[in-house]
Amino acid sequence: MYEELPQKISYPKIEQDILAFWEKNRIFQRSIKERDEKRFFAFFEGPPTANGRPGIHHVIARTVKDAVCRLKTMQGYRVERKAGWDTHGLPVEIEVEKALGLEKKDQIFDYGVAKFNAKCKESVWSYKTEWDAMTRQIGYWVDLENPYITYTNEYIESVWWILKEFWRKGLIYQGHKILPYCPHCETPLSSHEVSQGYEEVKDPSVFVKARLKGEENTSFLVWTTTPWTLLSNVALALNPEVEYVKVLHNGEHLILARERLGELHGEYTIVKQMVGADLENMEYQPFFDFIEPEKKAYYTVPGDFVTTTDGSGIVHIAPAFGEDDYQIGLKYDLPILQPVDKSGKFTKEITPWAGLFVKDADKSIIKNLKERNILYRTEQVLHSYPHCWRCDWPLLYYARKSWYIRTTAFKERLIENNKKINWYPKEVGEGRFGEWLENNIDWALSRDRFWGTPLPIWICRECGHQECVGSMDELKAKSNAVPDDLDLHKPYIDDVRLNCEKCGGAMGRVPEVIDCWFDSGSMPYAQWHYPFENRDKFEQSFPADFISEGV
Numbered sequence: 001m002y003e004e005l006p007q008k009i010s011y012p013k014i015e016q017d018i019l020a021f022w023e024k025n026r027i028f029q030r031s032i033k034e035r036d037e038k039r040f041f042a043f044f045e046g047p048p049t050a051n052g053r054p055g056i057h058h059v060i061a062r063t064v065k066d067a068v069c070r071l072k073t074m075q076g077y078r079v080e081r082k083a084g085w086d087t088h089g090l091p092v093e094i095e096v097e098k099a100l101g102l103e104k105k106d107q108i109f110d111y112g113v114a115k116f117n118a119k120c121k122e123s124v125w126s127y128k129t130e131w132d133a134m135t136r137q138i139g140y141w142v143d144l145e146n147p148y149i150t151y152t153n154e155y156i157e158s159v160w161w162i163l164k165e166f167w168r169k170g171l172i173y174q175g176h177k178i179l180p181y182c183p184h185c186e187t188p189l190s191s192h193e194v195s196q197g198y199e200e201v202k203d204p205s206v207f208v209k210a211r212l213k214g215e216e217n218t219s220f221l222v223w224t225t226t227p228w229t230l231l232s233n234v235a236l237a238l239n240p241e242v243e244y245v246k247v248l249h250n251g252e253h254l255i256l257a258r259e260r261l262g263e264l265h266g267e268y269t270i271v272k273q274m275v276g277a278d279l280e281n282m283e284y285q286p287f288f289d290f291i292e293p294e295k296k297a298y299y300t301v302p303g304d305f306v307t308t309t310d311g312s313g314i315v316h317i318a319p320a321f322g323e324d325d326y327q328i329g330l331k332y333d334l335p336i337l338q339p340v341d342k343s344g345k346f347t348k349e350i351t352p353w354a355g356l357f358v359k360d361a362d363k364s365i366i367k368n369l370k371e372r373n374i375l376y377r378t379e380q381v382l383h384s385y386p387h388c389w390r391c392d393w394p395l396l397y398y399a400r401k402s403w404y405i406r407t408t409a410f411k412e413r414l415i416e417n418n419k420k421i422n423w424y425p426k427e428v429g430e431g432r433f434g435e436w437l438e439n440n441i442d443w444a445l446s447r448d449r450f451w452g453t454p455l456p457i458w459i460c461r462e463c464g465h466q467e468c469v470g471s472m473d474e475l476k477a478k479s480n481a482v483p484d485d486l487d488l489h490k491p492y493i494d495d496v497r498l499n500c501e502k503c504g505g506a507m508g509r510v511p512e513v514i515d516c517w518f519d520s521g522s523m524p525y526a527q528w529h530y531p532f533e534n535r536d537k538f539e540q541s542f543p544a545d546f547i548s549e550g551v
């Protein structure tokens with residue numbers, strides 16, 4: 001009744017036979033075509049990048065996707081699975097930089113942006129053969145013959161359309177904000193990129209003395225783990241409600257929070273008690289005087305964010321290098337001292353350390369503080385510090401110009417909708433993802449890089465009028481002579497000038513590209529080149545019934 005089994009069974013051979021049977025008889029295609037269009041189960045394939053070798057975690061992700069899609073197929077649903085490839089962004093650029101031996105961003109200009117981007121385009125397929133082989137081998141059913149690819153003009157056009165919709169609603173703006181910035185890649189990173197790169201590192205923990213003006217032998221005790229930011233210090237913040245004390249210690253007077261007295265090594269006598277509010281607007285001598293501030297600086301300000309959980313209860317303020325600092329700077333009209341260039345090195349005003357990467361200058365800065373007798377003590381602390389998830393450089397927090405999407409305008413709706421999602425496992429939705437939404441900040445969209453979807457914003461050189469372009473047709477209508485086969489990438493798109501509708505002047509595109517996570521996030525629309533084509537396909541498949549990502 002049954003076929004007799006051979007003595008020795010080769011499982012790999014059985015697998016190959018089954019795969020060959022599926023392919024020969026186009027079983028995957030039939031499993032879709034033979035199901036009723038009305039019983040549609042929408043699956044979104046988040047795009048992997050084929051510029052890296054597939055790993056075992058990809059196998060896990062694909063297995064989960066496949067299992068659910070097959071189950072739904074067996075239950076009689078029509079489950080279309082369009083494959084996709086994520087092709088833009090810093091990961092690709094970094095691989096190409098390595099291959100070409102380019103170490104700094106400036107060298108890319110020397111090499112030529114057109115040539116560089118051509119290399120990037122080529123490199124995204126480096127491991128396509130391996131990816132296809134892995135996908136076939138594990139029996140993952142997905143339509144590899146008609147994938148969406150994020151670098152195509154059609155895909156970019158859909159992304160532009162989305163951005164234009166946001167623009168129309170006033171949800172895209174250019175702002176100054178403190179951003180986590182990679183001095184090696186020379187680009188700001190978004191919060192989800194930063195969260196991927198925390199590492200335990202040893203940093204100096206330094207207590208310095210800020211000498212009071214007009215009060216002999218008396219100093220505020222100030223704590224920092226980034227001595228290099230002391231060069232940009234312009235104020236000290238004290239919590240108005242916290243109790244502070246003045247102590248006599250080693251023959252001098254120090255002021256610190258009462259709860260932080262444990263930081264003093266050796267004996268001390270309390271000579272005065274007060275609250276932070278009593279200590280406002282007191283002037284002190286700057287730690288360094290390489291830069292002359294253009295506004296009033298070097299005095300104490302109130303700060304509710306100052307805690308007594310670590311340090312001395314007195315926080316040094318450098319508005320160029322921290323979000324709290326920047327906000328305090330705005331509030332009290334403090335100057336911004338920014339003596340650090342785009343590669344994270346001190347500029348020429350800082351004579352002893354000019355050209356040195358700021359964190360590499362820490363040791364020498366501490367030595368200098370010690371020589372001038374304003375160092376109280378120093379030690380090393382092990383703490384978690386953000387690093388670039390791609391190149392592993394320590395990130396710096398910088399005041400920079402950047403384009404944003406006002407995601408915070410939708411925060412409540414995002415949180416509400418997240419609650420309606422049936423997460424597996426449940427903790428991911430409430431925990432990791434839910435917390436990220438709760439702490440949502442506006443999306444830092446722009447990247448000062450080359451290989452990405454160009455930000456479609458043009459600015460008039462004469463009158464400053466700004467426009468966002470949402471389609472090829474719009475681009476053609478607003479400019480002269482855009483060829484039909486224009487590659488929408490840099491540098492070609494940067495040659496396109498628009499005619500300003502306000503003054504008739506020439507409009508140039510902003511230089512930035514966008515975060516590649518915005519590309520992949522646009523796939524529900526852009527995989528179908530919506531709204532320019534396939535409106536029915538989009539409407540049928542949006543929103544998804546099933547997504548499995550980040551496994």
Ligand SMILES: [Zn+2]
Pocket residue numbers: 182183184185186388389390391392393
């Ligand atoms: Zn980096």
Ligand SMILES: [Zn+2]
Pocket residue numbers: 460461462463464465500501502503504505
């Ligand atoms: Zn104009």
